Amino acid sequence: AQSVSQHNHHVILSEAASLELGCNYSYGGTVNLFWYVQYPGQHLQLLLKYFSGDPLVKGIKGFEAEFIKSKFSFNLRKPSVQWSDTAEYFCAVKGGSSNTGKLIFGQGTTLQVKP
Amino acid sequence: EPEVTQTPSHQVTQMGQEVILRCVPISNHLYFYWYRQILGQKVEFLVSFYNNEISEKSEIFDDQFSVERPDGSNFTLKIRSTKLEDSAMYFCASSVQPNTEAFFGQGTRLTVV
Numbered sequence: 759a760q761s762v763s764q765h766n767h768h769v770i771l772s773e774a775a776s777l778e779l780g781c782n783y784s785y786g787g788t789v790n791l792f793w794y795v796q797y798p799g800q801h802l803q804l805l806l807k808y809f810s811g812d813p814l815v816k817g818i819k820g821f822e823a824e825f826i827k828s829k830f831s832f833n834l835r836k837p838s839v840q841w842s843d844t845a846e847y848f849c850a851v852k853g854g855s856s857n858t859g860k861l862i863f864g865q866g867t868t869l870q871v872k873p
Numbered sequence: 874e875p876e877v878t879q880t881p882s883h884q885v886t887q888m889g890q891e892v893i894l895r896c897v898p899i900s901n902h903l904y905f906y907w908y909r910q911i912l913g914q915k916v917e918f919l920v921s922f923y924n925n926e927i928s929e930k931s932e933i934f935d936d937q938f939s940v941e942r943p944d945g946s947n948f949t950l951k952i953r954s955t956k957l958e959d960s961a962m963y964f965c966a967s968s969v970q971p972n973t974e975a976f977f978g979q980g981t982r983l984t985v986v
Binding site: 790792794800801802803804807809848850852854855856857858859860861862863864865866 | 877904906914915916917918923928929968970972976977978980
């Protein structure tokens with residue numbers, strides 16, 4: 759069955775600390791991978807995406823993620839977090855040949871950054 | 874910047890009542906979606922819609938649910954007879970193509986009492 763697993767449910771960091779949020783997926787075939795962020799009271803916004811090519815993708819606000827096909831992983835990283843990064847982060851996968859656009863989400867990770 | 878808008882932001886309804894959640898997708902997008910998130914759980918896919926037809930639906934999307942694009946701008950989700958377990962945040966999304974980025978609305982929090 760298709761699934762996405764995020765390892766951390768709740769992460770607390772101090773400002774300037776480095777961040778890595780784990781994401782593993784189970785999906786047969788090619789995939790498109792996404793990280794979405796939801797700031798308090800706001801809608802889901804795309805942080806970054808991987809469709810093909812360079813497995814290290816850069817997104818907005820200094821975030822990056824690395825697709826490791828052999829590990830079925832797409833971990834999100836940021837070298838130095840800020841208080842404004844406090845939000846919920848969702849990893850999601852879509853079949854590369856999907857003609858319906860269905861996204862499968864992980865359970866989300868709540869990131870709390872202490873000033 | 875174009876965005877997906879959803880109304881209302883919060884709806885409280887009594888069990889057994891019908892509710893309609895409304896969404897205005899981004900104007901040049903062709904694919905529309907509904908997702909839901911029960912408190913503390915994953916965001917779950919409900920349905921995708923293209924060319925006035927459902928293109929895929931999940932097991933959650935049973936006969937109590939329906940979607941419609943009544944005009945050129947709105948996309949609605951109807952729950953015919955709400956149950957307590959329908960209480961959740963419902964997100965609408967749209968995309969240009971099925972394999973491109975989906976843009977999400979702010980969600981409607983549905984509370985069934």
